[in-house]
Amino acid sequence: xxxxxxxxxxxxxxxxxxxxxxxxxxxxxxxxxxxxxxxxxxxxxxxxxxxxxxxxxxxxxxxxxxxxxxxxxxxxxxxxxxxxxxxxxxxxxxxxxxxxxxxxxxxxxxxxxxxxxxxxxxxxxxxxxxxxxxxxx
Ligand code: 5GP
Ligand code: ZN
Numbered sequence: 769x770x771x772x773x774x775x776x777x778x779x780x781x782x783x784x785x786x787x788x789x790x791x792x793x794x795x796x797x798x799x800x801x802x803x804x805x806x807x808x809x810x811x812x813x814x815x816x817x818x819x820x821x822x823x824x825x826x827x828x829x830x831x832x833x834x835x836x837x838x839x840x841x842x843x844x845x846x847x848x849x850x851x852x853x854x855x856x857x858x859x860x861x862x863x864x865x866x867x868x869x870x871x872x873x874x875x876x877x878x879x880x881x882x883x884x885x886x887x888x889x890x891x892x893x894x895x896x897x898x899x900x901x902x903x904x905x
Contacts, residue, residue: 771816776867780812790838794830797838797872804873804881807846811835811870818866819857831870839872848874852883 770777778784780796789809790797800808811831817823823831839851854871856863875881890898 769815771867774816774867776812776865776869777816780814780867790834794827795834797834800871804871804883805848805876805879807842807848807872807874809838809842809872811838811872813868817868819863819868820855821857823868835870835872842872842874846874849877850875854883 770781775784779786779798786798788796788798795811795813797809797811800810811834813823813827813831815827817827820828835853839853842848843851852873852875854873873883
């Protein structure tokens with residue numbers, strides 16, 4: 769099901785042109801317009817889901833299988849040295865388009881990109897408390 773005024777629904781269903789590197793019944797995979805590196809691509813489900821939490825389980829599973837297959841092909845053919853999978857959920861996490869997408873970002877030695885975080889600190893007691901919070905029903 770498509771959502772009105774969703775740009776990735778329109779791209780995934782061919783209403784807005786894109787450079788597509790793969791397509792099947794469930795997904796369109798396009799090159800990102802603002803690539804982090806050469807070959808940066810986005811896996812877009814054709815049915816609208818705002819984020820991972822709205823995505824049906826079977827589509828989520830298929831997206832990861834596709835990432836594995838296509839990612840390997842991209843690394844080999846682009847002669848990349850590695851690949852980051854990035855998937856943002858919510859504005860606080862950096863999501864700017866509210867239609868689920870999985871970033872495939874080929875990485876090259878010395879590509880000068882940084883998909884990192886600053887390691888913080890946590891005590892054993894805090895970890896225990898966090899664990900209990902996550903697991904509460
Ligand atoms: P997010 O920050 O939501 O995880 O990622 C959104 C991504 O979509 C960004 O990397 C951005 O460059 C890309 N993007 C946004 N609009 C378009 C578009 O119209 N076409 C393509 N190909 N990529 C887009
Ligand atoms: Zn959409």
